[in-house]
Amino acid sequence: MTSKQTTEKPWGGRFTESTDSFVESFTESVSFDQRLALHDISGSLAHVQMLSHVKVLTEEECQLISNGLGDIRAQIEAGQFEWQTALEDVHMNIESALVQNIGEVGKKLHTARSRNDQIATDLRLYLREVVDTTSAQLLKLMTILVDIADQETETIMPGFTHLQSAQPVTFGHHMLAWYEMLKRDQQRLQDCRKRINILPLGSAALAGTSFPVDRELTAEILGFDAVSSNSLDAVSDRDFAIEFSAAASIIMMHLSRFSEELVLWMSPQFGFIELGDAYCTGSSIMPQKKNPDVPELVRGKTGRVYGDLFALLTIMKGQPLAYNRDNQEDKEALFDVIDTLQACLHAYAGLMPTLTIKKEAMLAAAEKGYATATDLADYLVQKGIPFRDAHAVVGKTVQFAIQEKRNLSELSIAELQQFCDKIDEDIYQYLELVGSVAARDHKGGTAPNQVKQSVKQAREYIAALN
Numbered sequence: 181m182t183s184k185q186t187t188e189k190p191w192g193g194r195f196t197e198s199t200d201s202f203v204e205s206f207t208e209s210v211s212f213d214q215r216l217a218l219h220d221i222s223g224s225l226a227h228v229q230m231l232s233h234v235k236v237l238t239e240e241e242c243q244l245i246s247n248g249l250g251d252i253r254a255q256i257e258a259g260q261f262e263w264q265t266a267l268e269d270v271h272m273n274i275e276s277a278l279v280q281n282i283g284e285v286g287k288k289l290h291t292a293r294s295r296n297d298q299i300a301t302d303l304r305l306y307l308r309e310v311v312d313t314t315s316a317q318l319l320k321l322m323t324i325l326v327d328i329a330d331q332e333t334e335t336i337m338p339g340f341t342h343l344q345s346a347q348p349v350t351f352g353h354h355m356l357a358w359y360e361m362l363k364r365d366q367q368r369l370q371d372c373r374k375r376i377n378i379l380p381l382g383s384a385a386l387a388g389t390s391f392p393v394d395r396e397l398t399a400e401i402l403g404f405d406a407v408s409s410n411s412l413d414a415v416s417d418r419d420f421a422i423e424f425s426a427a428a429s430i431i432m433m434h435l436s437r438f439s440e441e442l443v444l445w446m447s448p449q450f451g452f453i454e455l456g457d458a459y460c461t462g463s464s465i466m467p468q469k470k471n472p473d474v475p476e477l478v479r480g481k482t483g484r485v486y487g488d489l490f491a492l493l494t495i496m497k498g499q500p501l502a503y504n505r506d507n508q509e510d511k512e513a514l515f516d517v518i519d520t521l522q523a524c525l526h527a528y529a530g531l532m533p534t535l536t537i538k539k540e541a542m543l544a545a546a547e548k549g550y551a552t553a554t555d556l557a558d559y560l561v562q563k564g565i566p567f568r569d570a571h572a573v574v575g576k577t578v579q580f581a582i583q584e585k586r587n588l589s590e591l592s593i594a595e596l597q598q599f600c601d602k603i604d605e606d607i608y609q610y611l612e613l614v615g616s617v618a619a620r621d622h623k624g625g626t627a628p629n630q631v632k633q634s635v636k637q638a639r640e641y642i643a644a645l646n
């Protein structure tokens with residue numbers, strides 16, 4: 181464990197002993213931060229361009245370094261770059277290769293810069309791209325939900341509270357409830373993007389740099405909206421990564437709720453839907469089983485993402501200003517958030533179009549649960565009975581229907597009138613499921629007419645973002 185090794189470190193000047201090999205593997209990050217390589221190179225290219233503009237580097241030096249970085253980028257893209265643990269992280273691996281390839285001039289790349297502002301910049305560039313790809317995934321899934329809603333504006337299912345049949349709703353309305361959650365999720369990502377898209381470069385190690393840097397130019401080249409206002413803050417805080425992970429956790433929470441419903445609906449006891457065979461697996465012992473593993477895994481993976489969020493919050497909580505090596509621990513948690521979230525969104529985009537909707541089963545379930553009891557109460561209120569009294573009358577009526585093992589709409593007018601003489605023949609249209617959903621015809625209501633309008637608005641909303 182205490183053996184020494186001798187690879188020369190870019191920071192080795194003040195050291196007389198080489199790094200312990202255990203310490204080398206304990207402190208390295210290149211095994212995971214190489215994921216940032218292309219963004220690291222983009223940051224370096226912008227940095228040297230700026231340095232040449234302010235005449236800290238000559239145009240020729242800038243050209244040589246840029247060409248050298250371009251070659252390394254090509255090598256990385258071709259999977260031919262050799263990453264070395266002894267060179268610790270992505271930054272020093274690339275810088276060493278540069279010096280090896282183009283000679284002494286390569287050593288000028290790190291002028292007016294520290295790995296502290298470099299890593300903060302790399303992470304922001306990378307996460308900005310992730311926000312954009314995740315946002316596109318969300319918009320895709322939103323479109324899929326709207327397409328289903330469009331097909332199912334008239335499909336009646338029981339709506340639940342406390343997982344007890346409550347009032348009938350349309351399946352299209354239910355799909356648009358999911359859509360609304362994702363719509364807010366996509367907005368949250370866009371909002372978080374504003375705070376990601378700030379340039380830390382120029383903060384150097386912690387205090388700024390004595391070189392006449394033009395940070396606005398670097399920001400412009402890299403497409404950042406602004407430069408950071410305080411160097412100590414810029415190199416040290418990772419709140420932007422935490423904020424993204426919090427937004428990701430909320431998305432996962434929503435996907436987990438969808439998953440819970442899909443799992444319930446697919447059980448033979450509900451029998452509301454079927455998922456495509458390609459998205460299910462069987463049991464090795466029970467031949468009859470077709471299990472909804474994909475939604476179950478999404479529900480399970482939600483726990484991972486929450487855990488990553490907590491890891492990130494905890495990594496930050498004890499750190500004094502400015503940069504501390506603790507921050508290196510942000511990456512694996514953040515990358516796990518991203519990979520898990522994107523995989524789950526991908527799974528959902530594939531899964532949802534395989535849904536078979538079993539309308540008869542949904543309708544039969546809605547008919548069973550006295551779901552139009554509220555409609556009977558509302559009817560009595562229209563006849564002048566106070567709502568509380570109407571509620572009591574309907575309670576008695578439902579009790580009678582349960583004893584009789586019949587639906588409300590199956591009771592005769594004489595039977596209904598036992599409970600209230602204000603009930604007339606016109607009651608039946610209110611007790612029918614179709615009449616019940618159609619009656620909720622206001623913005624945000626479940627009526628097919630409203631669902632159609634919401635579908636139209638949703639399509640316009642998505643189109644405006646694409």
Ligand code: ARG
Nearest residue numbers: 209269295296299505507508
């Ligand atoms: N690998 C480091 C990280 O991820 C890069 C910055 C290192 N800076 C330093 N002063 N050791 O945070």
